[in-house]
Amino acid sequence: MASTKRFGSESLEPKKRPRMMALGVGGAGRNIITTLVEDQTLSNINMFEVGSSDRLPKLPFIEVSKYHMRDAYETAAPLSMRPLSHSEEKIKRRLEQTEILYLISGLGGETGSWSAPICAQLADDMNLFIISLIAMPFETENENRRKFAREAKTEVKKYSDILGCFSNSKLLKLNPHLPMTKAFEVMNTIIRLPIQDFNTVLTKEDVPYLKKFCSGNDVFHIGAGYGKGRERGRYAAREALRSPWLEDMHGYSTILTVVTSGTGSAEMEAQDALETLRDVAPDADIMWGLRKDPDIGDRAKVTMLAGK
Numbered sequence: 001m002a003s004t005k006r007f008g009s010e011s012l013e014p015k016k017r018p019r020m021m022a023l024g025v026g027g028a029g030r031n032i033i034t035t036l037v038e039d040q041t042l043s044n045i046n047m048f049e050v051g052s053s054d055r056l057p058k059l060p061f062i063e064v065s066k067y068h069m070r071d072a073y074e075t076a077a078p079l080s081m082r083p084l085s086h087s088e089e090k091i092k093r094r095l096e097q098t099e100i101l102y103l104i105s106g107l108g109g110e111t112g113s114w115s116a117p118i119c120a121q122l123a124d125d126m127n128l129f130i131i132s133l134i135a136m137p138f139e140t141e142n143e144n145r146r147k148f149a150r151e152a153k154t155e156v157k158k159y160s161d162i163l164g165c166f167s168n169s170k171l172l173k174l175n176p177h178l179p180m181t182k183a184f185e186v187m188n189t190i191i192r193l194p195i196q197d198f199n200t201v202l203t204k205e206d207v208p209y210l211k212k213f214c215s216g217n218d219v220f221h222i223g224a225g226y227g228k229g230r231e232r233g234r235y236a237a238r239e240a241l242r243s244p245w246l247e248d249m250h251g252y253s254t255i256l257t258v259v260t261s262g263t264g265s266a267e268m269e270a271q272d273a274l275e276t277l278r279d280v281a282p283d284a285d286i287m288w289g290l291r292k293d294p295d296i297g298d299r300a301k302v303t304m305l306a307g308k
């Protein structure tokens with residue numbers, strides 16, 4: 001029997017929230033994380049850029065040698081069987097005291113593809129709950145780059161509790177005429193959604209349950225949507241289900257979703273949204289959270305990560 005369970009709490013003292021960190025790794029990861037920092041609701045998340053110093057950082061910076069990261073990536077030895085490089089030690093020190101890690105990167109280039117799997121491995125070794133949010137190259141990018149991205153993704157997956165995968169190309173399904181820089185901007189807004197929505201509901205108590213709930217899934221795909229009017233919960237869920245990253249809902253076994261309610265009746269909106277999800281995914285196990293955000297006014301919002 002498919003289960004529907006609630007997680008999170010919307011009325012929790014900040015002290016009781018798990019300690020969260022976000023690492024933006026490589027060029028794409030750094031682009032995404034530097035826009036997160038402007039969001040006041042995320043001020044509890046410790047954010048760092050991780051990269052080689054080929055550009056000026058805007059956030060606290062963990063400077064790594066990409067060759068240290070390459071060597072670590074290419075060695076098959078488990079962490080306990082090899083000495084850590086100076087770059088890895090720096091990352092490891094920062095991860096101490098953290099419970100949840102958001103690992104954000106675009107794969108296909110050297111820095112991100114070598115470093116993201118190593119960050120995930122270090123965090124896994126410290127038993128963190130790891131939510132990796134990974135952008136995959138456009139289909140028009142060089143095949144070697146795309147192949148490297150796929151390999152690195154498999155490595156990130158090994159150590160992550162949730163691997164949210166975002167193919168840049170899918171965005172062009174929504175708007176085929178978007179120029180590349182604009183496409184990145186829109187993608188980056190979408191990749192930020194799970195962080196923004198989970199951040200204010202996740203509690204320490206949720207972590208072991210979510211770890212178990214998410215295990216056994218390969219990748220998670222994102223859907224997000226807004227709804228207005230009397231059945232706004234339902235409309236928001238329907239829009240989320242139309243996401244180009246979800247393809248069709250066939251075969252999804254695990255859905256993690258947060259319903260955000262503006263000024264309306266939150267519980268009712270959530271029930272409508274859940275019914276809509278349940279209709280299209282009758283066999284999926286669903287965990288859902290609810291948050292209030294008056295900034296969205298009379299709308300409801302549904303963000304979901306669906307795993308197969």
Ligand SMILES: Nc1nc2c(ncn2[C@@H]2O[C@H](COP(=O)(O)OP(=O)(O)OP(=O)(O)O)[C@@H](O)[C@H]2O)c(=O)[nH]1
Pocket residue numbers: 025026027028029031032066106107108109110111112113135136137138141145168184185187188
């Ligand atoms: N969504 C998104 N994807 C991006 C962005 N910038 C780059 N990408 C994608 O991420 C892939 C990796 O690019 P970068 O992150 O710039 O590469 P890097 O990790 O810095 O690697 P090197 O520069 O080769 O050391 C690219 O092939 C693009 O598909 C961005 O701002 N947003």
Ligand SMILES: [Mg+2]
Pocket residue numbers: 026027109111
């Ligand atoms: Mg780069």
